[in-house]
Amino acid sequence: xxxxxxxxxxxxxxxxxxxxxxxxxxxxxxxxxxxxxxxxxxxxxxxxxxxxxxxxxxxxxxxxxxxxxxxxxxxxxxxxxxxxxxxxxxxxxxxxxxxxxxxxxxxxxxxxxxxxxxxxxxxxxxxxxxxxxxxxxxxxxxxxxxxxxxxxxxxxxxxxxxxxxxxxxxxxxxxxxxxxxxxxxxxxxxxxxxxxxxxxxxxxxxxxxxxxxxxxxxxxxxxxxxxxxxxxxxxxxxxxxxxxxxxxxxxxxxxx
Amino acid sequence: xxxxxxxxxxxxxxxxxxxxxxxxxxxxxxxxxxxxxxxxxxxxxxxxxxxxxxxxxxxxxxxxxxxxxxxxxxxxxxxxxxxxxxxxxxxxxxxxxxxxxxxxxxxxxxxxxxxxxxxxxxxxxxxxxxxxxxxxxxxxxxxxxxxxxxxxxxxxxxxxxxxxxxxxxxxxxxxxxxxxxxxxxxxxxxxxxxxxxxxxxxxxxxxxxxxxxxxxxxxxxxxxxxxxxxxxxxxxxxxxxxxxxxxxxxxxxxxxxxxxxxxxxxxxxxxxxxxxxxxxxxxxxxxxxxxxxxxxxxxxxxxxxxxxxxxxxxxxxxxxxxxxxxxxxxxxxxxxxxxxxxxxxx
Numbered sequence: 001x002x003x004x005x006x007x008x009x010x011x012x013x014x015x016x017x018x019x020x021x022x023x024x025x026x027x028x029x030x031x032x033x034x035x036x037x038x039x040x041x042x043x044x045x046x047x048x049x050x051x052x053x054x055x056x057x058x059x060x061x062x063x064x065x066x067x068x069x070x071x072x073x074x075x076x077x078x079x080x081x082x083x084x085x086x087x088x089x090x091x092x093x094x095x096x097x098x099x100x101x102x103x104x105x106x107x108x109x110x111x112x113x114x115x116x117x118x119x120x121x122x123x124x125x126x127x128x129x130x131x132x133x134x135x136x137x138x139x140x141x142x143x144x145x146x147x148x149x150x151x152x153x154x155x156x157x158x159x160x161x162x163x164x165x166x167x168x169x170x171x172x173x174x175x176x177x178x179x180x181x182x183x184x185x186x187x188x189x190x191x192x193x194x195x196x197x198x199x200x201x202x203x204x205x206x207x208x209x210x211x212x213x214x215x216x217x218x219x220x221x222x223x224x225x226x227x228x229x230x231x232x233x234x235x236x237x238x239x240x241x242x243x244x245x246x247x248x249x250x251x252x253x254x255x256x
Numbered sequence: 257x258x259x260x261x262x263x264x265x266x267x268x269x270x271x272x273x274x275x276x277x278x279x280x281x282x283x284x285x286x287x288x289x290x291x292x293x294x295x296x297x298x299x300x301x302x303x304x305x306x307x308x309x310x311x312x313x314x315x316x317x318x319x320x321x322x323x324x325x326x327x328x329x330x331x332x333x334x335x336x337x338x339x340x341x342x343x344x345x346x347x348x349x350x351x352x353x354x355x356x357x358x359x360x361x362x363x364x365x366x367x368x369x370x371x372x373x374x375x376x377x378x379x380x381x382x383x384x385x386x387x388x389x390x391x392x393x394x395x396x397x398x399x400x401x402x403x404x405x406x407x408x409x410x411x412x413x414x415x416x417x418x419x420x421x422x423x424x425x426x427x428x429x430x431x432x433x434x435x436x437x438x439x440x441x442x443x444x445x446x447x448x449x450x451x452x453x454x455x456x457x458x459x460x461x462x463x464x465x466x467x468x469x470x471x472x473x474x475x476x477x478x479x480x481x482x483x484x485x486x487x488x489x490x491x492x493x494x495x496x497x498x499x500x501x502x503x504x505x506x507x508x509x510x511x512x513x514x515x516x517x518x519x520x521x522x523x524x525x526x527x528x529x530x531x532x533x534x535x536x537x538x539x540x541x542x543x544x545x546x547x548x549x550x551x552x553x554x555x556x557x558x559x560x561x562x563x564x565x566x567x568x569x570x571x572x573x574x575x576x577x578x579x580x581x582x583x584x585x586x587x588x589x590x591x592x593x594x595x596x597x598x599x600x601x602x
């Protein structure tokens with residue numbers, strides 16, 4: 001899957017009940033789950049939330065391809081963490097060997113800690129992916145506004161998201177044109193082509209800014225963009241269900 | 257040392273032709289207390305940067321759309337896969353050096369926070385609990401390192417291209433030094449100190465980050481040169497350096513000693529003894545005699561004097577360093593020189 005194909009967030013299907021959950025509830029649920037994962041000193045809490053994210057993802061009819069591809073990078077991180085912790089953490093040697101006169105040692109505690117950290121990464125990233133694939137950016141921005149995130153930041157974020165796809169299309173078109181003309185045949189030409197691509201992207205940004213600003217002024221823009229509000233209190237049922245789903249995680253954290 | 261074997265294994269991992277996703281700290285790596293501290297620190301830096309930017313956005317209605325689009329541009333550049341020679345892999349530029357040259361360091365911090373959140377949501381790079389740490393490493397350290405390097409280069413009369421290259425390089429490497437420090441703080445164990453793990457992580461990053469920093473510097477040169485040719489007004493600074501943040505960085509990186517003192521249960525002996533001397537002794541290096549043998553209050557007085565002299569010099573030159581636009585002065589001088597030259601018509 002190309003990196004550009006990952007520029008996708010879900011939440012567009014309004015018939016799915018999980019997509020329709022109030023974004024404030026979803027953000028708080030994700031943050032609470034991540035907090036419990038970070039506080040946990042055992043494997044069961046992150047494993048629970050990893051499984052929960054997968055189950056909720058299936059219920060939300062998430063594209064499993066999008067879900068799995070996003071887990072590739074964290075998987076690489078998990079591998080590196082396992083190596084680092086195995087050699088650098090612990091006192092009980094599990095395996096010692098000799099390489100070029102050095103005697104590196106793999107420690108039992110380090111392997112356990114590496115597995116714990118790996119599960120924590122997997123669990124946390126799964127909750128993050130669940131949040132991003134069941135919510136639209138506008139809904140998330142509205143929820144952030146409710147949580148007193150500064151308006152200036154929200155407006156810039158909204159504009160960045162809005163024009164991300166405009167510039168992505170421009171970048172991909174230029175990239176393909178360069179590739180067709182052998183602009184990436186070796187490292188030197190690749191570098192030159194990427195530098196030109198980045199430079200033209202910023203030129204395009206400058207030109208687009210002028211056009212966009214003029215269009216916005218004609219439509220009444222005077223320096224402030226409207227950011228939609230999330231009004232009212234969220235439905236009770238999703239809140240109750242969210243708490244119920246968090247309780248086992250809390251019990252596993254406290255009880256084990 | 258086992259770090260050598262670890263390095264071999266890591267090099268092997270990095271030689272697998274997969275994108276090197278080392279720019280962001282993944283979700284779940286930081287302990288809860290450190291995640292909270294970094295969130296407060298990173299969030300505080302963003303709030304401060306927003307406050308600094310408010311004056312510019314209130315007076316110019318085109319500034320917000322411009323920033324929004326630069327944010328989208330920074331996101332796309334930081335998501336672009338760049339082939340890294342010698343490492344046989346691809347990696348992603350930080351983009352903060354280029355952004356700092358274009359919009360200044362404060363706006364770079366804000367744009368970095370937006371970019372990192374989009375990375376977390378779209379690509380699952382980084383996370384919510386590590387957002388503060390990533391903002392600090394990439395936005396604050398990377399952005400300010402790039403900006404300071406660029407401005408210092410221009411003030412010293414170094415050309416635009418070289419200054420842009422150094423800014424891209426400094427921004428990238430500062431990001432990774434920051435990330436290595438944060439990871440060392442989070443992942444160290446009682447037997448192997450923070451300094452040792454920091455060195456290991458930094459060395460592990462070297463195969464990709466040294467060439468990537470150079471590549472990012474070269475890309476920065478291309479970008480700045482192209483913009484200077486077509487849109488010279490884009491390459492200007494819009495905000496000032498905030499020395500307070502630099503002091504905050506120095507205070508922050510003195511904190512590893514606190515973690516070690518908790519492990520030993522004794523009063524904190526200081527970073528020099530707890531980290532530097534301990535690591536040096538483990539590697540068979542003994543402390544050399546100081547060139548100027550000062551001790552006690554006399555040594556402290558010498559430090560104080562050096563600080564006062566340095567601070568006085570910076571303060572005396574403050575206007576020239578941070579206020580006067582070097583490009584305007586250079587352009588005016590060049591224009592005046594051209595006007596003075598005799599033409600063939602005379």
